[in-house]
Amino acid sequence: MNTKFITGKNFKNExxxxxxxxxADYEECVFEGCQFQNGFLDNQNFAECEFMTCDLSNTNIKHSIFNDVTFRDCKLIGLRFEDVNGSLISLRFENCMLDFASFFGLRMKHTVFKDCSLVETDFTETDLTASTFTNSNLNRAVFEQTILTKANFTTVFNLALSPENNQIKKAIFSKESVLGLLKKYDIVIE
Known part of the structure; x- marks a missing residue:
């Protein structure tokens, strides 16, 4: 069965x-205001695509490829990115709600999370080398055996992670965000 190839198409409010x-294989397509929640985007290929103001909450994305894909102003609650084809994953998130999402075990170097809500998002065993978390809420986000080498946390809030259980060599923290490294010790800092 031949897979359809769709390039440069705009999908709006669908x-x-x-x-x-x-x-199909989607290349350089724009999805704007589209509703996918609780639907199926499994076994799809997206390259150089953009999702804007879309709701993909709890959507099945198993075996899909997201290569150079940007999500802007999207709702991605409970999305299980760990189920995608991780061999070509390259993502960017701007002003997105990624609460309860999971990136378990993925290799996501240089990923940008800008102005995102990442409440209780699971980054266990994820490689986030040189990734950037700008103005993002990491309340109860899970970092266990996560590679955070050269990751930038300077403007995050609600960060709590254990330096003993993660690789944080040359990670960048502000004075405020570094306190999240000490949270597990239940000490008072004035």
Whole structure:
């Protein structure tokens, strides 16, 4: 079966919650205001695509490829990125709600999280080398055996991670964000 190839197409205000997006390879496509929540985006290939003001909460994305894909102003609650084809994953998130999402075990070097909510997001065993978390809420985000070498946390808030259980060599912290490294010790700093 030949896979359809769709390039440069704009999808605007379409609903894919009960009817699925046609199975294809999507390149340089823009999805704006589209609804995917609780739907199916599995076994799709997205390259150099942009999702703007879309709701992908709890969408099935198993075996899909997201290569050079930007999510802007999107709702991605509970999305299990760990189920995607991780061999070509390259993502950027701007002003997105990624609460309860999971990136377990993925290799996501140089990923940008800008102005995002990452409440209880799971980064266990994720390689986030040289990734940037700008003005993002990391309340109860899980970092266990995570590679955070050269990651930038200077403007995050609600950060709590254990230096003993993660690789943080040359990670960048502000004076305020570094306090999250001490939170587990339950000490008072004035």
């Amino acid at each position: 609903k894919f919650t009960t009817t699925r997006l046609p199975r």
